[in-house]
Amino acid sequence: MNKQAExxxxxxxxxxxxxxxxxxxxxxxxRKGLTFLGAATATxxxxxxxxxxxxxxxxxxxxxxxxxxxxxxxxxxxxxKYESHVQRRTVEWLTPDRISSISFTPLADLKGIITPSGVMxxxxxxxLPDVKPQEHHLMIHGMVERPIILSMDDLMRFxxxxxxxFVECPANGGMEWRGAQMNxxxxxxxxxxxxxxxxxxxxxLLEEVGVKPEGKWILAEGADGSHMSRSIPLEKALDDTLVxxxxxxxxxxxxxxxxxxxxxxxxxxNTSIKWLRRLEVxxxxxxxxxxxxxxxxLMPDGRSREFTFVQECNSVVTNPCxxxxxxxxxxxWVEGLAWSGRGKIKxxxxxxxxxxxxxxxxxxxxVFPRALTRFGLEWDWQGQPAMIxxxxxxxxxxxxxxxxxxxxxxxxxxxxHKNAIHTWKVNAxxxxxxxxIS
Amino acid sequence: MFKSxxxxxxxxxxxxxxxxxxxxxxxxxxxxxxxxxxxxxxxATPEQIAGWDIDVRPDGLGLPEGSGTAEDGEWVYEEKCxxxxxxxxxxxxxxPSLVGGEGTLSGDGRPHKxxxxxxxxxxxxxxxxxxxxxxxxxxxxEPDEVYSLTAYLLFMNYIIDxxxxxxxxxxxxxxxxxxxxxxxxxxxxxxANTRCMTDCRDPAAIEIKxxxxxxxxxxxxAEAAETAETVEPPAQxxxxxxxxxxxxxxxxxxxxxxxxxxxxxxxxxxxxxxxxSATLYKHAIEGYQGEAGxxxxxxxxxxxxxxxxxxxxxxMVQESQ
Numbered sequence: 001m002n003k004q005a006e007x008x009x010x011x012x013x014x015x016x017x018x019x020x021x022x023x024x025x026x027x028x029x030x031r032k033g034l035t036f037l038g039a040a041t042a043t044x045x046x047x048x049x050x051x052x053x054x055x056x057x058x059x060x061x062x063x064x065x066x067x068x069x070x071x072x073x074x075x076x077x078x079x080x081k082y083e084s085h086v087q088r089r090t091v092e093w094l095t096p097d098r099i100s101s102i103s104f105t106p107l108a109d110l111k112g113i114i115t116p117s118g119v120m121x122x123x124x125x126x127x128l129p130d131v132k133p134q135e136h137h138l139m140i141h142g143m144v145e146r147p148i149i150l151s152m153d154d155l156m157r158f159x160x161x162x163x164x165x166f167v168e169c170p171a172n173g174g175m176e177w178r179g180a181q182m183n184x185x186x187x188x189x190x191x192x193x194x195x196x197x198x199x200x201x202x203x204x205l206l207e208e209v210g211v212k213p214e215g216k217w218i219l220a221e222g223a224d225g226s227h228m229s230r231s232i233p234l235e236k237a238l239d240d241t242l243v244x245x246x247x248x249x250x251x252x253x254x255x256x257x258x259x260x261x262x263x264x265x266x267x268x269x270n271t272s273i274k275w276l277r278r279l280e281v282x283x284x285x286x287x288x289x290x291x292x293x294x295x296x297x298l299m300p301d302g303r304s305r306e307f308t309f310v311q312e313c314n315s316v317v318t319n320p321c322x323x324x325x326x327x328x329x330x331x332x333w334v335e336g337l338a339w340s341g342r343g344k345i346k347x348x349x350x351x352x353x354x355x356x357x358x359x360x361x362x363x364x365x366x367v368f369p370r371a372l373t374r375f376g377l378e379w380d381w382q383g384q385p386a387m388i389x390x391x392x393x394x395x396x397x398x399x400x401x402x403x404x405x406x407x408x409x410x411x412x413x414x415x416x417h418k419n420a421i422h423t424w425k426v427n428a429x430x431x432x433x434x435x436x437i438s
Numbered sequence: 439m440f441k442s443x444x445x446x447x448x449x450x451x452x453x454x455x456x457x458x459x460x461x462x463x464x465x466x467x468x469x470x471x472x473x474x475x476x477x478x479x480x481x482a483t484p485e486q487i488a489g490w491d492i493d494v495r496p497d498g499l500g501l502p503e504g505s506g507t508a509e510d511g512e513w514v515y516e517e518k519c520x521x522x523x524x525x526x527x528x529x530x531x532x533x534p535s536l537v538g539g540e541g542t543l544s545g546d547g548r549p550h551k552x553x554x555x556x557x558x559x560x561x562x563x564x565x566x567x568x569x570x571x572x573x574x575x576x577x578x579x580e581p582d583e584v585y586s587l588t589a590y591l592l593f594m595n596y597i598i599d600x601x602x603x604x605x606x607x608x609x610x611x612x613x614x615x616x617x618x619x620x621x622x623x624x625x626x627x628x629x630a631n632t633r634c635m636t637d638c639r640d641p642a643a644i645e646i647k648x649x650x651x652x653x654x655x656x657x658x659x660a661e662a663a664e665t666a667e668t669v670e671p672p673a674q675x676x677x678x679x680x681x682x683x684x685x686x687x688x689x690x691x692x693x694x695x696x697x698x699x700x701x702x703x704x705x706x707x708x709x710x711x712x713x714x715s716a717t718l719y720k721h722a723i724e725g726y727q728g729e730a731g732x733x734x735x736x737x738x739x740x741x742x743x744x745x746x747x748x749x750x751x752x753x754m755v756q757e758s759q
Contacts, residue, residue, distance in 0.1 A: 095532070096531055096532030096533050096693075097688070097689060097692065097693065098684075098688070099573075099688075099689055100573075125570070126570060126573070126576060127685065128685075139482050139486070139487065139490055140482075141482050141487050141491070146473060146474055146481065147481065147482035147487060148474070148478075148479040148480065148481060148482055149479055149480050149481075149482045149486060150478060150479040151479065154478040154479040155478075155479075157476070157478050158476060158478065179647065179648030180648040180649050180650045181648075181650055182650055183650040183651055188650075207474070207475070208474035208475060208476055208478075209474060210474065219493055221490075221493070225570065225576040225577075226569070226570045226576070227492070227569040227570055227576065227577070229493065229569065277490065278490055278491075280491065280493065282495075284495065284497075286493055286494075286495050286565070287495070287496050287558060287559050287561070287562055288493070288562060288565055288566065288569075289562055289565070289566040289570075292557055292558050292559065292562050292621075293551065293556060293557050293562065293566075296621065298543060298549055298551075299622075300544060301544055302543040302544030302620060303620045303621070303622050304543075304556075304620060304621050304622070305621075305622055305623065305624050305625060305626075306621045306622070306623065306624070307623065307624055308624045308626065309624070310624075310626065312626060312627065322650075347633070349633070349635070353641065354639075354641070354644040355638055355639055355644075356636075356637065356638055356639055356640075356641050356644075357635065357636050357637070357638065358634070358635045358636075358638065359635075360635075387644070391631075391633075393633060398627055399630075399631035399632060399633050400631065401629035401631045402631060405629045405630075405631055406629060409628040409629050410628070413548075413549050417626075425646070425649070433649055433650060434649070434650035435646050435647075435648065435649045435650070436646070436647050436648045436649075437644050437645060437646055437647060438643065438644060438645040438646075438647055
């Protein structure tokens with residue numbers, strides 16, 4: 001019996017048993033029964049709603065027979081309490097403590113291409129600082145004609161733009177280089193989020209201070225305890241780098257760099273410095289810790305690539321996935337996310353047989369450059385085991401590589417920039433497992 | 439494209455006239471000569487820039503005045519670094535090791551990346567210590583301490599062999615690290631997959647090479663139970679206490695670092711709970727020298743109010759019974 005049928009049957013039993021009781025006893029029984037079933041459902045498949053018979057027509061649900069809460073019950077609203085399983089989560093063994101650590105976006109439960117700000121992955125190098133906007137300043141100096149210090153009010157007077165882009169940690173999927181390891185989508189691909197970012201083009205600010213002709217690189221530095229710093233080529237800074245103060249229509253969340261951060265579209269997330277306090281123009285890169293000791297890619301011959309900025313074309317199926325197993329045989333809407341740091345996604349193909357045959361998926365969202373793009377296609381599942389893969393192609397013609405191709409080029413020790421075609425194995429019982437195949 | 443200084447000047451004229459007109463009515467201050475097109479913000483003075491301009495480059499640009507030797511550095515290291523990085527730089531409880539790893543970068547084994555085996559420039563060691571270390575008290579070291587720590591780490595990694603070698607503005611960039619020649623530019627794209635649609639591979643040759651541990655059902659059940667428990671919001675005090683604990687106390691009291699009683703360890707807390715809340719509050723707020731270690735006043739977080747510290751103590755006691 002598949003899981004949905006099992007649940008339906010349990011619910012039926014509860015409903016039937018409940019009929020024999022009356023008044024308080026019956027209500028109590030139903031309440032307890034449903035609580036139990038709620039837990040059972042979450043166990044079987046987090047996020048899938050059970051079909052509660054009592055709420056089906058001709059019955060009237062309780063919330064239709066009473067008044068609800070008044071306006072301003074929650075002056076700043078939160079998600080429904082029934083969605084409390086949609087949370088950022090961390091993998092404890094990755095870091096020695098939670099202060100300098102990372103949490104993951106719950107991709108399996110998200111819709112569309114915009115990541116809700118409250119569940120976008122976190123990455124701190126010295127914890128989450130409490131930055132007061134009135135105290136915060138951004139200094140721009142170095143090889144410029146007019147070094148300036150901007151308050152947040154000053155910064156927000158400049159002409160603003162809003163752009164939809166993903167931000168992805170280059171270590172996303174890094175635990176999979178040596179073999180399939182993470183048993184859920186949240187951990188295999190969740191170091192990514194996509195948002196509408198509002199702020200000032202860095203080129204506007206650089207024009208304001210007047211970069212001297214010898215200026216070739218920018219150092220961006222955070223105000224937190226790590227004073228996280230990265231060198232960014234002037235070419236990128238003048239192209240599309242944003243100095244961002246708002247995300248998804250509201251001021252940045254503290255976790256995302258409140259009150260101001262950089263966003264380098266399509267590049268390693270760590271270059272998008274949070275709690276940004278300083279931009280310095282220089283004539284060569286600084287080779288700081290987070291661009292030498294970390295965030296460099298070790299090759300099998302012992303050499304390491306430096307300044308590997310671009311997040312290459314990647315994709316993953318989000319339904320089904322380990323957190324969203326197959327519920328019952330029949331037509332299934334298979335969907336997923338694709339993205340490329342080099343521009344727009346052009347095609348996404350999906351295979352159900354481990355890469356023997358492929359079908360092109362449809363785009364079910366808008367397609368923006370350097371943004372998450374959602375794809376989907378219909379699949380008829382009759383309980384047969386399958387190996388689902390997705391393969392994205394970006395507008396440069398680059399085709400997402402296989403694990404074999406990636407390892408042939410880079411070995412298994414480079415930690416960062418793993419963008420191989422991912423495989424979900426669907427078992428006959430509907431469960432889904434992360435596997436790597438030959 | 440950048441505007442040349444001349445272009446900026448011509449653009450400033452109409453803006454200046456407009457501003458002058460506004461000054462009469464609204465009291466705006468006219469943008470000074472030499473400001474940009476918008477003229478927002480204030481000019482950064484050399485003194486202001488010096489306060490924040492902490493970065494150091496491989497050629498030594500940005501190094502402050504000062505000096506230090508490995509001999510001096512050993513004492514600073516023992517006091518401020520060894521609790522996480524180990525007395526021999528071996529790393530404690532998952533915190534980074536700082537020495538060793540030579541010859542591990544190529545081949546099949548796990549690479550061990552340290553200053554000696556992996557880092558490319560000495561300046562990075564100075565810059566990073568100065569910008570972010572010690573982990574719990576960044577930007578607290580004097581330049582001489584940073585120079586001496588850098589010298590000691592170079593000495594521990596056999597990069598320099600003279601404990602009295604003075605590292606300073608002039609000598610630091612002359613010390614080169616062995617792995618410097620092994621960094622290369624980005625070579626991507628370095629894969630060339632093709633968009634095959636049918637008969638792309640032999641189905642019989644498909645073999646599962648690795649598989650994640652399928653323990654997901656158990657994990658989801660545990661999480662569902664946990665979520666159910668937290669539906670009722672905990673008392674306000676507990677919320678404050680947990681939040682203060684997470685941000686300010688957990689680093690030591692979560693791991694037992696520096697002799698701190700570990701939260702959840704009933705045995706360690708029993709005696710402490712027995713002396714009563716008043717004493718615990720006092721020790722936490724004013725600081726305390728115990729047998730196992732030192733509790734700094736408010737854990738060093740002097741921005742916390744007394745009530746916040748008390749809430750954190752209550753939370754830790756509650757979690758340790």
